[in-house]
Amino acid sequence: MGRKLLTEHINVEGIEKLDVYRKHGGYRSVEKALKTMTPDEVVEEVKKSGLRGRGGAGFPTGLKWSFLAKPEGVPRYLVCNADESEPGTFKDRELMSKLPHLLIEGMITGSYALGANTSYIYIRGELLYVLRILEKAIAEAYAAGFLGKNILGSGYDLDLYVHPGGGAYICGEETALLESLEGKRGNPRNKPPFPAVQGLYARPTVVNNVESIAAVPVIVNEGGDEYAKIGVGKSTGTKLFSACGHLNKPGIYEIELGLPVEEFIYSDEYCGGIWKGRDLKAVVAGGSSVPILPKELILKTAAGEDRLMTYESLSDGGFVTGTMLGSGGFIAMDETTNIVRNTWSFSRFYHHESCGQCSPCREGTGWLEKVLHRLVHGHGQMHDIDLLVSVAKQIEGNTICPLGEAAAWPVAAAVRHFRDEFEWHVTHPQEATKPGAIFPGKLVTA
Amino acid sequence: MAKITFDGIEIEVPDGTTIMNAARQIGGAIVPPAMCYYTPLKGSGGKCRACLVKVAAGSAKDPRPMPKLVASCITPVQDGMVVENTINDSVLDVRKGIVEMLLINHPLDCPVCDQAGECDLQNFAFEHGLSTTRYEEERRTFEKIDIGPLIQLHMTRCILCYRCVYTADQIAKGDRIHGVLGRGDAAEIGTYIENIIDNDFSGNVIDVCPVGALTDKTFRFKQRVWFTKPVNAHRDCPKCSGNVVLWYKGNDVLRTTARKDQYGEVKEWICNECRFEKKETSDWTIEGPSHIDRSSVISANHYELPVLNQSVIADLPASTQRELEMNPPLKLG
Numbered sequence: 001m002g003r004k005l006l007t008e009h010i011n012v013e014g015i016e017k018l019d020v021y022r023k024h025g026g027y028r029s030v031e032k033a034l035k036t037m038t039p040d041e042v043v044e045e046v047k048k049s050g051l052r053g054r055g056g057a058g059f060p061t062g063l064k065w066s067f068l069a070k071p072e073g074v075p076r077y078l079v080c081n082a083d084e085s086e087p088g089t090f091k092d093r094e095l096m097s098k099l100p101h102l103l104i105e106g107m108i109t110g111s112y113a114l115g116a117n118t119s120y121i122y123i124r125g126e127l128l129y130v131l132r133i134l135e136k137a138i139a140e141a142y143a144a145g146f147l148g149k150n151i152l153g154s155g156y157d158l159d160l161y162v163h164p165g166g167g168a169y170i171c172g173e174e175t176a177l178l179e180s181l182e183g184k185r186g187n188p189r190n191k192p193p194f195p196a197v198q199g200l201y202a203r204p205t206v207v208n209n210v211e212s213i214a215a216v217p218v219i220v221n222e223g224g225d226e227y228a229k230i231g232v233g234k235s236t237g238t239k240l241f242s243a244c245g246h247l248n249k250p251g252i253y254e255i256e257l258g259l260p261v262e263e264f265i266y267s268d269e270y271c272g273g274i275w276k277g278r279d280l281k282a283v284v285a286g287g288s289s290v291p292i293l294p295k296e297l298i299l300k301t302a303a304g305e306d307r308l309m310t311y312e313s314l315s316d317g318g319f320v321t322g323t324m325l326g327s328g329g330f331i332a333m334d335e336t337t338n339i340v341r342n343t344w345s346f347s348r349f350y351h352h353e354s355c356g357q358c359s360p361c362r363e364g365t366g367w368l369e370k371v372l373h374r375l376v377h378g379h380g381q382m383h384d385i386d387l388l389v390s391v392a393k394q395i396e397g398n399t400i401c402p403l404g405e406a407a408a409w410p411v412a413a414a415v416r417h418f419r420d421e422f423e424w425h426v427t428h429p430q431e432a433t434k435p436g437a438i439f440p441g442k443l444v445t446a
Numbered sequence: 447m448a449k450i451t452f453d454g455i456e457i458e459v460p461d462g463t464t465i466m467n468a469a470r471q472i473g474g475a476i477v478p479p480a481m482c483y484y485t486p487l488k489g490s491g492g493k494c495r496a497c498l499v500k501v502a503a504g505s506a507k508d509p510r511p512m513p514k515l516v517a518s519c520i521t522p523v524q525d526g527m528v529v530e531n532t533i534n535d536s537v538l539d540v541r542k543g544i545v546e547m548l549l550i551n552h553p554l555d556c557p558v559c560d561q562a563g564e565c566d567l568q569n570f571a572f573e574h575g576l577s578t579t580r581y582e583e584e585r586r587t588f589e590k591i592d593i594g595p596l597i598q599l600h601m602t603r604c605i606l607c608y609r610c611v612y613t614a615d616q617i618a619k620g621d622r623i624h625g626v627l628g629r630g631d632a633a634e635i636g637t638y639i640e641n642i643i644d645n646d647f648s649g650n651v652i653d654v655c656p657v658g659a660l661t662d663k664t665f666r667f668k669q670r671v672w673f674t675k676p677v678n679a680h681r682d683c684p685k686c687s688g689n690v691v692l693w694y695k696g697n698d699v700l701r702t703t704a705r706k707d708q709y710g711e712v713k714e715w716i717c718n719e720c721r722f723e724k725k726e727t728s729d730w731t732i733e734g735p736s737h738i739d740r741s742s743v744i745s746a747n748h749y750e751l752p753v754l755n756q757s758v759i760a761d762l763p764a765s766t767q768r769e770l771e772m773n774p775p776l777k778l779g
Contacts, residue, residue, distance in 0.1 A: 168629065185626065190492040190520050356606060356626075356633035358493050363547040366631040370583040387580055394543035397514045398495050 002256035003230065005218045005238045006211070010098050016133060018140040021101040029109045029217035030146055034154040037220075042113035046216060048224030050236035055081055055172075055209030056287065056327040057402075058311045062224075067196040068114055069204040077205040078116040079181065080107060080213050082123040082130075083165050083172035086287035087349055088329030091240035092210035094252045096123075097130045099214070100137035104160065106213035108146060109220055111158050114206055118159050122177050125167035134162045169353035173401045174207040175199075176355065187357045188401035209327075211240055232258035235310035239328055246334035248272035261285075261307045261314075262299050265332060278334040282417070285314055286326020288346045289406030291413030292339070293323050319413065336438050339421050343414040344372035350407035361404040364395040368411055375422060378429030385422045389415050448525040452476060453533050455762065465518035465529055466497055470709065476532050477709075479541075479570050481548070481656050482607035483519035485711050490612050491519035494605065496544050496570060500537050503528035515540060538574070545575030551586045551631060552657070553602050561658030563671040566710060567605060586631055593624075593637050594644070596663050596722050597652060601634045604659035610635060610651035617715050618647040635659070646685055649721040653704050653712050664722055665693075665701035674700055676736035681729055685717040691736050692727075699725045705736070 014020040021027070033042050047062030068076060080103065084092040096103055103121070111119045123131050138160055141147045149157045163181055165171045171180045175189035178200045199205020215237060219227045228236045235257040244250045247265070249272040255264065264270045265280065274280050283298040284290060301307055302321035307314065314325045333342065351369040356362040371388055374380045392408035399405070415422060421439045425432040432439075449458045452469050453476045459468045467485075469477045478499055483491035498515040506526025515537060518529070531537055549571060556562040588601035606626070614624035624643055627636035637643060643651075652660050674693040681688045693701045702721045704712040724730065 170629075190517065351630060354630035356628070356630045357608075358495050359544060359547045359605065360495055362606065362631050362633070363550050366586075367547075367550060367581065367583070390580075394540070394547065398498060398540055398543070400492060400517075 002254070002259065003238065004254045005222075005227075005230075006095065006102065006214050006240065007099070007252075007254045010094075016098065016100055016137065018101060018137070018144055021099075025221075026101055027105055027146060029220035030105055030112075031152060033109045033112055033220050034152050034156055039113045039115055042109065042220060045219055045224035046113070049215075049219040049227040050224075050231075050234060051212065051215055051219060051227070052235065052311060053209055054211035054215070054239065054327070056086070056289075056324075058325060061208060061212050061215075064196070064208075065114060065206060067194075068206055069197045070115065071204070075118065075203055076114055076116045077200045077203060078107065078111045078114050078119040079174075079177065079200060079205055079207045080119070080121040080210055081172060081174060081177055081207050082121050082127075082210050083169075083177060084210070084327075085124055085126075085167075085169045085172055086289060086327055086329055087346065088242065088244060088284060088331045089287040089327045090242045090244075091252055091328055093127055093130060094242075095210055095214055095240065096127075097133055100134050101141070102214045102217065103134070103210055104137055104141050104146070106216040107160055108141075108151070108158060110206075110208070110213055110216050111160075112156055113216075116206075117157050119161070120181060120200075121160070121162045122171070122181055123162055123164050124172075125165045128164065131162055131164050138162065168355075169349075170355045170401075170403060173403065176401065177207060178205065187355050188403075190400060211328075230256050232308060232310050233312055235312060235325075239309070239325075241309070241328045241330045243271050243330040243332070245330075245332040246275050246278065246337070247332050248275050255309060257308075257310045259309045261309055264309055264330075271332070274332065274334050276334070278336065280332060281335045281337050282333045282339060284323075284329070284331040284333075284410070286324050287329030288331070288349065289402075289409060290324040290326040291319055291322075291409050292343075292417065293321075293413075294417050297321050297417070298323075319409070320416075323413070336436075338432075338437065338439065339414055339418040340372070340425050340432075341376050343411055344369065344376045346410045347372050347407065350403065354403060354407070358400045358404075360395045361399045361407065364391055364404070365407045367391050368395075368407065372411070375425045376433070378425065378433040380422075380426050380429075382423070382426050385415060385419065385426070388412075388422075448523045448527070450523045450525075450527040450529060452529045453531050454766065459523060461525075462522050465499060465501075465516070465521050465523055465527075466491075468523050469518065469529075469531070478518045478531055479574065480519055480709065481566055481570060481605060482609060484609050484612070484654055485709075486715075487609060487612040487616060487654070490607075490609055492517045494544070494548070494607055496541065496548075496574075498537060498540055498544070500530040500534045501527060502530050502534075541574045542576060545571050546579070546581075548605050549575065549579065550581040552605070553585060553587070555603070558667075559603065559658040560661045560666055560671070561603075561655075565658060566656035588634060591637075592663075593660075594648065596649065596718065597643070598661050598663050598666065599635060599637075600659050600661065602659075603657045604635055605657055606633055606635075607656055609654040609656065610660055613651050613654050614643060614648070617650050618643060618645040624651075646717045646719070647715055649718045650704065650712065650715050652721075653706070656710070662701055662721070664725075668700050669695050676738060678705065678733040678736050679730035680733065681720065681724065681731060683717060683720055686720060687714040687716070688720060689714050690716055690720055690730075692730060692732075697727070699727060699730075 009024045043065050051061045052058045170176045171186040173188045176186040180186040195205045230237050238254050240254050242252050266273045280295045282292050282294050284292050301316045311325045315322045347369045351365040354361045354365045371384050392412040395404045396408040420441050447458050478497035481494035481496045497518045499518045501512040503509040505524030591599045593599050624637050652662050674695050677692045679692045690702050692699045704716045
């Protein structure tokens with residue numbers, strides 16, 4: 001059983017209330033940081049911990065913090081990205097609704113480290129009930145003197161606001177999030193300048209995922225070096241995975257990074273295997289935007305080693321035989337799954353969520369969806385499969401923000417690993433479009 | 447000052463200049479195309495991705511290449527930067543892809559479009575695109591919308607460059623009634639419930655539009671632009687500079703536009719009175735025929751080589767000079 005650093009007390013009754021949270025060691029990091037540490041020391045601890053951004057890109061959080069520009073007399077901001085809307089990822093919702101004070105504690109400690117006196121939690125619009133929970137918790141924190149003027153007599157002031165978005169996936173992209181927070185249309189900005197130099201209201205800003213910020217209290221309490229001992233190599237600490245799909249026990253699991261994927265899927269402690277005693281067909285390991293992998297490649301790398309749940313191991317083999325850890329949305333698909341239909345479903349999402357600002361993504365996502373629609377409904381032709389790959393390649397890397405890649409990768413990967421299933425849809429359209437049709441052929445591996 | 451190498455040509459430009467503007471100082475065929483960038487409009491650029499270039503070396507300090515192609519219109523130069531545009535095949539391939547993307551939902555109704563002949567998309571597709579399409583699906587269409595009595599919005603042709611949005615925001619300052627509604631390929635230029643842009647400078651959105659999405663209702667379907675003769679003229683206008691181009695057919699002024707430079711960018715904004723109301727020769731002082739140096743059918747009858755920066759050319763190796771002579775930019779594409 002791995003250690004649980006974030007979710008140890010998640011099922012304690014009343015943990016969303018400040019006094020219960022305090023009884024279980026809550027707000028210790030605020031006291032420790034504000035009374036005994038300088039802001040730079042907090043940043044140093046986070047750097048030492050090796051914590052990597054939990055939102056998807058996996059950029060080291062401490063390094064990101066140290067890049068923050070600090071011109072004299074200019075306010076800085078810490079913004080928490082709680083706009084979790086990737087299909088398959090639902091870890092932040094759980095964390096915020098059950099442990100609101102953990103996030104607030106992380107925001108206070110993090111803001112102190114960055115010298116921010118105003119901080120924001122930008123929450124997805126659909127999560128209105130979580131917004132209410134957070135607002136209640138923030139009011140409690142103000143009343144207890146953890147927020148507001150002169151926190152714990154240290155002379156440090158902080159105001160914390162929760163801001164709901166309008167429910168657009170694109171607002172999870174950090175610069176679109178900042179635009180939206182400023183009250184504008186949520187279009188991603190051109191970079192540079194990066195948010196660390198010109199972010200919210202053109203001020204230096206750090207944008208972090210909920211889980212990254214929630215890890216800060218743990219790091220401050222235990223020390224960065226202690227935290228770094230958990231995990232493998234550059235993947236340190238614990239990570240929340242939201243497992244869904246054809247699993248016996250879907251749900252949210254906090255694991256120590258380095259757990260073998262096979263153990264995560266089949267062990268009774270975690271997902272408990274594939275439902276109805278079926279065989280695993282494919283896995284999307286980090287939310288819908290990362291490349292899909294067939295069973296043999298998700299359990300073992302191309303070199304035959306065990307695939308581990310770490311940033312490095314999951315991306316071993318590049319995109320030819322690997323994938324990404326992403327945001328931790330673990331989607332398992334059993335042998336009855338229609339990969340073409342599933343790819344179409346993902347593609348439909350990205351088509352719907354493209355902001356329409358830059359041309360490859362605006363036009364390309366719609367094109368991908370339409371071609372996939374044709375294939376799924378039995379009207380596809382052989383050259384459509386190559387067309388998909390070609391269009392995906394035209395989008396990838398040529399857009400303002402990563403949504404272009406997020407739309408292109410799943411399609412390209414599905415064709416790469418399951419090409420014969422796409423071809424089956426062309427050669428046997430009547431069979432393939434029947435409800436519940438199962439692809440009879442063998443899987444292709446790269 | 448920063449020294450950069452663009453397609454093998456060295457040029458020194460002030461710090462903070464964008465790659466695009468550095469290339470424009472060299473001039474000629476190596477200038478990346480721009481569909482959304484518009485120098486006079488703050489914040490424009492970066493959207494159409496037509497101007498993507500390869501940065502083979504980031505700067506003298508950090509000579510690593512940039513991992514992705516960058517939008518040359520918004521990326522500032524660094525000292526020692528090496529940029530590849532027309533000499534890099536991957537850049538040209540991507541550009542072909544961008545043309546294809548811009549055209550899949552474009553109606554291609556050029557035969558009935560007023561913009562034909564001076565359309566940036568037409569030129570861009572002709573120079574960089576393919577003559578076939580792989581798109582088989584239905585194209586997106588919109589109803590035509592009247593933006594006031596003088597301007598018509600035909601959203602079906604729009605490529606969402608946002609130029610008109612910036613113009614409405616910065617030149618024809620309104621109450622933010624002109625913006626973008628919707629998202630993805632359903633996004634459209636909106637004037638919030640078809641509100642009239644009631645402003646003396648609203649007509650400039652017609653000039654900045656790279657395609658035929660925003661057209662002058664006083665000129666619609668009157669004449670193909672290449673059958674009209676552009677003539678420079680001015681008048682004493684209390685609101686604007688009064689420097690315009692009159693487009694004649696016979697003795698009639700069919701339309702009035704602002705003067706544009708070789709990249710199709712308006713030099714001086716003009717007011718609606720000059721644009722829509724003064725359609726008599728007697729309203730104007732005629733200066734003489736306009737000089738059109740853009741690669742468009744309008745200039746077909748007075749064919750000229752584009753202006754190249756002679757001092758830059760003189761420093762080039764003889765082979766490159768010859769190359770430029772043999773392949774003048776107008777013939778490229």
